[in-house]
Amino acid sequence: MAHLSLEAGVRKSDGKGAVNRLRREGYIPAVLYGVSNKNIPIMVKEKDFHDIKHSGGEHGVIDLSVEGDVSPTVIKEQQFDPVWGRLLHIDFCRVKLTEKMTVEVGIETVGESAGEKVGGIVDHVMREIEVECLPDRIPESIEVDISDLEIGDLMHVRDLKMPEGVEVVGETDRVVLSVLAPREEEEIEAEEAVEPELVGAEEGAEEGEEAPEEGAGKEGREKEKEKAEGEKEQQEEKKGKKE
DSSP, X not given: OOOEEEEEEEOSOOSHHHHHHHHHTTEEEEEEEETTEEEEEEEEEHHHXXXXXXXXXXXXXXXXXXXXXXXXEEEEEEEEOTTTOOEEEXXXXXXXXXXXEEEEEEXXXXXXXXXXXXXXEEEESOSEEEEEEOGGGOXXXXXXXXXXXXXXXXXXXXXXXXXXXXXXXXXXXXXXXXXXXXXXXXXXXXXXXXXXXXXXXXXXXXXXXXXXXXXXXXXXXXXXXXXXXXXXXXXXXXXXXXX
């Protein structure tokens, strides 16, 4: 992937008021760090950054120019407003083009599975996968062709086709996705599993086993109430006799 270029300026102040003013003026506060250099608080134009992202820069190498000093970088983290979704802050990390790095890449499915065509549901267990590669080899995503998957089939990490120069980090027997049976069938199976228990309860009642009657709790409360009223009447009678 070709490198993309982005210009940034150095932030002179880093207070809350200063960063809010930058956002109102159309800039995104950011920081540049990594490769033994000191961290530099910077700012980039919001429009320029979004253009870079749409061109594939979110997962590729960005030649970041800060006051004429150009460094190859990757986007390490983005912070968004939890309510409005606006991008609030970016972390750029300097990289060495000759050293491999570990990054997380999204997994995208291609096609419709054979199981889906008969009502099945694709269950995504993993949405991202950790890979190791050179900075300029970072793929935008890992594509997964699910066309041949039937209901009950699983796809593991070992089944993924990695681009040249990209290696998976971690165990390869992890499940990426599966094709589940239609929900209607699952509900029927659940009902069938419950029915034997109901039959057993009915048979027990026929054999003379006691079962709690409906309204038993209510009758118990009424009896307690009658008992209390009777005791009250007895006390009043005794009191009358004494008088």
